[in-house]
Amino acid sequence: MKVTLWGTRGSLASPGQETIRFGGNTSCVSVEGTEGTQIVLDAGTGIRRLGQSFPPDLKRIYILLTHLHMDHVQGLPFFAPLRQAGVEVHIWGPASTTLSLRARILRYLSPPLFPISVRDILSDLHFHELPYETIEVGEFNVEAQLVLHPNPTVGYRINDSKSSLTYLPDHEPALGSSTFPRSKDWTSGCELAEGADLLIHDAQYSPDEYEERVGFGHSSIAQAVDFAGLAGVHQLVPFHHDPSHSDVMLDSMIEDVISEKQPGFEVTPGMEGIEINLGG
Amino acid sequence: MPQQEIEVILARQLAEYLVMPIFIVNPAGDLLYYNESAQDILGKRYDETGPMPAAEWSTIFEPVDQQGQPLNPEELPLIIAMTKLHPAHSRFWIRGLDETLRQIEVTAFPLIAQADRFLGAIAIFWEVPK
Numbered sequence: 001m002k003v004t005l006w007g008t009r010g011s012l013a014s015p016g017q018e019t020i021r022f023g024g025n026t027s028c029v030s031v032e033g034t035e036g037t038q039i040v041l042d043a044g045t046g047i048r049r050l051g052q053s054f055p056p057d058l059k060r061i062y063i064l065l066t067h068l069h070m071d072h073v074q075g076l077p078f079f080a081p082l083r084q085a086g087v088e089v090h091i092w093g094p095a096s097t098t099l100s101l102r103a104r105i106l107r108y109l110s111p112p113l114f115p116i117s118v119r120d121i122l123s124d125l126h127f128h129e130l131p132y133e134t135i136e137v138g139e140f141n142v143e144a145q146l147v148l149h150p151n152p153t154v155g156y157r158i159n160d161s162k163s164s165l166t167y168l169p170d171h172e173p174a175l176g177s178s179t180f181p182r183s184k185d186w187t188s189g190c191e192l193a194e195g196a197d198l199l200i201h202d203a204q205y206s207p208d209e210y211e212e213r214v215g216f217g218h219s220s221i222a223q224a225v226d227f228a229g230l231a232g233v234h235q236l237v238p239f240h241h242d243p244s245h246s247d248v249m250l251d252s253m254i255e256d257v258i259s260e261k262q263p264g265f266e267v268t269p270g271m272e273g274i275e276i277n278l279g280g
Numbered sequence: 281m282p283q284q285e286i287e288v289i290l291a292r293q294l295a296e297y298l299v300m301p302i303f304i305v306n307p308a309g310d311l312l313y314y315n316e317s318a319q320d321i322l323g324k325r326y327d328e329t330g331p332m333p334a335a336e337w338s339t340i341f342e343p344v345d346q347q348g349q350p351l352n353p354e355e356l357p358l359i360i361a362m363t364k365l366h367p368a369h370s371r372f373w374i375r376g377l378d379e380t381l382r383q384i385e386v387t388a389f390p391l392i393a394q395a396d397r398f399l400g401a402i403a404i405f406w407e408v409p410k
Contacts, residue, residue, distance in 0.1 A: 095394055095395065096394075097394060131395070132395055132397060145286070146285075146286040146287075147286060148286060148289070148290070152394070175293065176290075176293030176294070176296065176297070177293065178296060183281075184281075184283060185281040185282065185283050185284055186283075186284060186289060186292065187283065187289075188283075188286055188289055190283050191282060191283035
């Protein structure tokens, strides 16, 4: 599978000279299978550019939302295939106890928050609430599990016959733990991440910032490295960078954590535009 | 050991910060976690015991009524929460590992998550002042 990062920023888009290398777009990652299955993980502002990259004969696309916070859905109405007749768009997301996924997304895709309503969408749009079991998405097996982040939020594990990707962009596994990391069975997200070839994980804060923002639903970069080590992944991409973190700060934070923890796996800085090929 | 459900992890994290004794059991009745305050009742630290099968931990207590007669297990709040899937409350006596007879009140409720997933139950204990 080919994994491409289109938006790596958390909370709020933050374009500018100081974020040009890591990027200013909010969460969006594409996963392309060897048989052509196209999955999009989250619909942050990065999805706009992704939408322009698809071939005109695209027939079907799957958008897997981790949750409905604005930085993960804001780009949806700007996703070109959504306005393209003849394209099937399947949107998967976590269930709620009150409103359907469709109703919750349409709160945003309607006036006054957005001028275009769902009636104007030309594609063949389908909404699916995630079951608590593995689902088949094109050529992939996809597992979704609830993880620690305010409001129902899931993480995903995408498997093909050769490789596995785990996507936990908003995740605070250290919340409430007297020690972190603790054992695997009591750590949120661990089953999804165990032994994954690639883990894309929340690394929004520095350790000092985390101390002031416990309960916000995010991790420090050091916690992301500890979590990756606990889960035994092969490669970690720190992701969902804080809007206030410049390229220079992120370089320094990543360098410091690698120097301190000496992880036994590769750490690839989560920069917009990078591609990672898994499974040979 | 497979990862606990996120709702159970959250329940444990809350229990760690509370001073009321709290037990968390899975759908099979196995004791998944008990907090520091519950250690006084069990007489053992969670760090020492880890999770305990239902057959093991249920024998530690000897629930009795005011006359000292053993209680029918089906009357115990945790069993009601587990089997009937609704909250239950009761006051009775127990003899713990230290052989002391204590009067306690217990409130138990089932953990039912989205999509009607039954994840187990939580019991909260209060010792009735003498």
